[in-house]
Amino acid sequence: MTSTSPDPAGVPLLRAVGLDYTYPAGPVALRGVNLDIATGRRRALLGANGSGKSTLLLALNASILADAGCIEFQGEAIGTSRRERNLHRRRVGLVLQDPDDQLFSASVFEDVSFGPLNLGLDDASARQRVEEVLDQLALTDLADRPAHLLSFGQRKRVAIAGVAAMRPDVMALDEPFAGLDPMARREVVDTLARLEASGTTIVLTTHDLELAYAWADDVTLLNDGEVLADGSPDAVLGDRTVCERARLDPPPIIGLLEAAVGAGWLTAAQASEVRTVDQLRQVIETRSSGGSGSNMEPDSGGALRDALHER
Amino acid sequence: MHIAEGFLPQSHAVAWTVASAPFVVHGVKQLNTQMREHPDTRMLAAAAGAFSFFLSALKIPSVTGSSSHPTGVAIGAVLFRPPIMAITGVIVLFFQAILLAHGGLTTLGANAFSMAIVGPWAGYGAYRLVRSSTGSLWSGAFAAAVVANLATYITTSVQLGMAFPEADGGVLASIATFLGIFAITQIPLAIIEGLLTAMVVTWLSSYSPAEMKELAVL
Amino acid sequence: MLTLDVLANTGRLRHRHAVEKVVPALVLLIITIARPAIPAAPLVLAATTFAAVAVGRIPLRRWLRALALPAGFIASGTIGIMLVSGDGPGPIPLTITEASAIEAGRVLLRSLAGTSAVVLIGVTTPMVDIIVLLRSLRVPAAVTDLMTSMYRLMFDLIATGRQLRTSQTARLGHVGLRRSVRSAGLGTTAVFIRSMHRAKRLQIGLDARGYDGELRVLSNERPLGMARLAIAVTVAIAILAVSLIWARSSVG
Ligand SMILES: Nc1ncnc2c1ncn2[C@@H]1O[C@H](COP(=O)(O)OP(=O)(O)O)[C@@H](O)[C@H]1O
Ligand SMILES: [Mg+2]
Numbered sequence: 001m002t003s004t005s006p007d008p009a010g011v012p013l014l015r016a017v018g019l020d021y022t023y024p025a026g027p028v029a030l031r032g033v034n035l036d037i038a039t040g041r042r043r044a045l046l047g048a049n050g051s052g053k054s055t056l057l058l059a060l061n062a063s064i065l066a067d068a069g070c071i072e073f074q075g076e077a078i079g080t081s082r083r084e085r086n087l088h089r090r091r092v093g094l095v096l097q098d099p100d101d102q103l104f105s106a107s108v109f110e111d112v113s114f115g116p117l118n119l120g121l122d123d124a125s126a127r128q129r130v131e132e133v134l135d136q137l138a139l140t141d142l143a144d145r146p147a148h149l150l151s152f153g154q155r156k157r158v159a160i161a162g163v164a165a166m167r168p169d170v171m172a173l174d175e176p177f178a179g180l181d182p183m184a185r186r187e188v189v190d191t192l193a194r195l196e197a198s199g200t201t202i203v204l205t206t207h208d209l210e211l212a213y214a215w216a217d218d219v220t221l222l223n224d225g226e227v228l229a230d231g232s233p234d235a236v237l238g239d240r241t242v243c244e245r246a247r248l249d250p251p252p253i254i255g256l257l258e259a260a261v262g263a264g265w266l267t268a269a270q271a272s273e274v275r276t277v278d279q280l281r282q283v284i285e286t287r288s289s290g291g292s293g294s295n296m297e298p299d300s301g302g303a304l305r306d307a308l309h310e311r
Numbered sequence: 312m313h314i315a316e317g318f319l320p321q322s323h324a325v326a327w328t329v330a331s332a333p334f335v336v337h338g339v340k341q342l343n344t345q346m347r348e349h350p351d352t353r354m355l356a357a358a359a360g361a362f363s364f365f366l367s368a369l370k371i372p373s374v375t376g377s378s379s380h381p382t383g384v385a386i387g388a389v390l391f392r393p394p395i396m397a398i399t400g401v402i403v404l405f406f407q408a409i410l411l412a413h414g415g416l417t418t419l420g421a422n423a424f425s426m427a428i429v430g431p432w433a434g435y436g437a438y439r440l441v442r443s444s445t446g447s448l449w450s451g452a453f454a455a456a457v458v459a460n461l462a463t464y465i466t467t468s469v470q471l472g473m474a475f476p477e478a479d480g481g482v483l484a485s486i487a488t489f490l491g492i493f494a495i496t497q498i499p500l501a502i503i504e505g506l507l508t509a510m511v512v513t514w515l516s517s518y519s520p521a522e523m524k525e526l527a528v529l
Numbered sequence: 530m531l532t533l534d535v536l537a538n539t540g541r542l543r544h545r546h547a548v549e550k551v552v553p554a555l556v557l558l559i560i561t562i563a564r565p566a567i568p569a570a571p572l573v574l575a576a577t578t579f580a581a582v583a584v585g586r587i588p589l590r591r592w593l594r595a596l597a598l599p600a601g602f603i604a605s606g607t608i609g610i611m612l613v614s615g616d617g618p619g620p621i622p623l624t625i626t627e628a629s630a631i632e633a634g635r636v637l638l639r640s641l642a643g644t645s646a647v648v649l650i651g652v653t654t655p656m657v658d659i660i661v662l663l664r665s666l667r668v669p670a671a672v673t674d675l676m677t678s679m680y681r682l683m684f685d686l687i688a689t690g691r692q693l694r695t696s697q698t699a700r701l702g703h704v705g706l707r708r709s710v711r712s713a714g715l716g717t718t719a720v721f722i723r724s725m726h727r728a729k730r731l732q733i734g735l736d737a738r739g740y741d742g743e744l745r746v747l748s749n750e751r752p753l754g755m756a757r758l759a760i761a762v763t764v765a766i767a768i769l770a771v772s773l774i775w776a777r778s779s780v781g
Pocket of ligand 1 (some may be wrong): 049
């Protein structure tokens with residue numbers, strides 16, 4: 001998605017301004033974090049374990065109150081009262097990393113109905129909303145299952161459905177791909193695409209840079225509670241020193257693209273269109289059909305290709 | 312010490328249910344108050360109940376070679392107080408009946424009386440007494456579990472003795488018989504659960520002091 | 530994870546309205562308790578087995594196994610009824626009389642029949658539906674909410690406990706009584722700490738979805754099959770009738 005954002009100039013949908021946060025009797029988790037999330041743009045927060053990604057999502061959804069700085073929604077700062085925070089949470093939904101931290105109810109249907117009822121919908125509209133979301137996310141078959149009889153990937157999608165049913169403007173997802181096998185990961189990527197299609201803006205955390213490179217429009221690199229870099233995946237992840245400082249390995253696709261451009265297989269303009277190893281293989285194959293390019297190792301990113309077939 | 316489904320004649324089943332009811336109603340009131348005043352402790356209360364069920368599904372080693380189930384009554388009473396245990400205990404007994412076929416529905420009242428009411432109160436009393444007189448958390452927890460177990464076992468024996476009086480000796484002789492037979496398994500079990508509970512509570516207070524403070528144990 | 534729970538959630542009758550299953554089973558249970566063991570108990574046992582195996586399509590072997598565990602408890606419990614004080618053959622002053630043996634046999638039968646009625650609920654009715662039923666019977670929300678969250682959390686703790694136990698056993702933590710008790714204590718502590726942390730994060734998850742002190746949820750709606758309910762209750766009443774006729778003819 002490279003379309004420009006429909007937000008009014010200078011007013012992003014969701015913004016963090018100078019956030020500081022220290023856990024009670026714990027470490028400093030956020031240091032002066034600034035972040036803009038624009039409508040319709042995919043944002044990935046990257047960083048090593050403990051860099052503050054999860055804490056930042058909790059702050060974006062007003063689940064924790066920053067010690068300094070504030071969260072703005074469409075240019076308006078969110079207050080600290082319980083009422084204002086609850087109002088904000090209707091617009092910015094949060095999906096926790098571990099679905100078992102989120103699914104509290106005995107069955108899938110019950111769990112997904114919790115958010116819509118809290119929005120004040122009457123039973124009939126809430127029921128309709130739940131059915132819509134389960135249908136949208138292809139979960140209808142699981143509606144009356146108890147959560148403990150679902151696979152981890154299914155529980156993860158149900159947790160997403162529970163938040164999606166509130167139809168938030170922004171969905172913040174903590175590590176939505178972590179711990180999933182390729183098939184389940186692909187299902188989650190599908191799920192996100194369906195939510196985007198219905199107008200939800202997505203911000204997620206991950207430490208999988210390869211996936212972030214392929215998926216995101218904008219990335220933010222965190223280290224030790226600070227924003228190290230913010231920008232396009234090419235600009236941020238192409239910067240080796242920044243990645244090293246963040247204690248992360250840049251995705252292999254970046255090195256491959258550099259090499260391909262260096263070898264004259266691709267122009268720089270073509271390279272900027274390529275996001276996955278598989279796309280790179282296809283470009284090279286079409287360019288040099290029957291030529292010397294086809295001896296390249298095919299598809300080391302098969303799983304990723306599956307995961308990204310939507311794009 | 313569950314009394315199995317169908318064991319008690321109907322009059323006894325009804326009587327024990329009636330006897331337990333006020334305690335359970337009191338527990339529900341306490342729970343309601345707690346949910347209203349501290350809505351953020353909702354999941355903590357659920358965790359307490361789930362933990363009790365977990366304990367009852369756990370097999371602990373016992374001297375007879377076979378394994379037995381601890382009651383978990385003492386840990387619950389020390390950590391969460393007897394009134395809350397009255398209602399979570401009833402729910403646990405209900406889950407055990409339906410999900411584990413352990414205990415029963417017509418005997419739910421009698422089992423609640425021994426395990427969700429007498430056991431927790433006796434254990435909690437012993438805990439307070441021993442803890443304040445010796446100052447030792449370990450001894451307090453040990454005493455809580457031993458006393459809770461023994462109180463539960465005696466109550467169950469009385470309940471069965473009343474239901475099945477002997478032709479000659481009557482109710483008292485029958486109670487003595489049940490006490491004697493259950494002693495073989497219940498007294499060693501009480502001691503083992505005492506050790507276990509003392510270990511768990513002291514470890515918790517050193518590994519997880521924040522939680523223990525929240526629960527007002529420390 | 531728990532056999533009865535899995536059977537209830539995967540069985541053929543899982544989509545049926547809870548009332549269709551719970552009411553007939555409870556009627557059978559009441560008949561068992563209220564009527565003499567002969568002939569009520571064997572008839573109830575037959576009826577529950579028919580309902581589980583023929584109607585619910587639970588494999589006979591699994592049904593019997595589900596009854597076997599409580600049967601062990603029941604059998605050991607009846608020992609106390611069979612033995613009465615008196616001069617026996619051994620050194621212990623306990624003996625068995627004809628009357629006490631008959632009484633023990635009656636209780637055994639009644640207990641087995643009653644248990645089978647409860648297990649019938651357990652293998653056909655998902656706990657979710659039972660809680661919905663309790664809610665519609667006006668059990669206070671504080672109680673049904675607590676049941677819901679407990680049910681959800683229990684399985685998490687059981688799974689953790691099993692993993693811990695496996696890893697302890699793999700490291701020889703359960704060799705000998707002393708070490709066993711210590712390992713069990715360590716495992717229990719770990720599970721408790723885990724349950725507290727889980728509870729805190731669940732609370733964050735609830736808050737993030739607009740929790741305001743109440744756990745309101747909607748349940749799946751299931752149509753109540755009045756005809757099926759009527760048939761099941763009729764069978765139960767027929768057992769009651771047989772029991773009454775039997776009583777009159779043996780008196781007369
Ligand atoms: N509940 C908590 N209590 C205390 N410290 C915490 C808590 N959660 C996270 N932290 C600490 O805050 C820092 C940032 O954590 P987190 O936001 O979870 O990072 P990430 O999601 O990037 O792995 C880490 O040092 C972590 O140990
Ligand atoms: Mg994290």
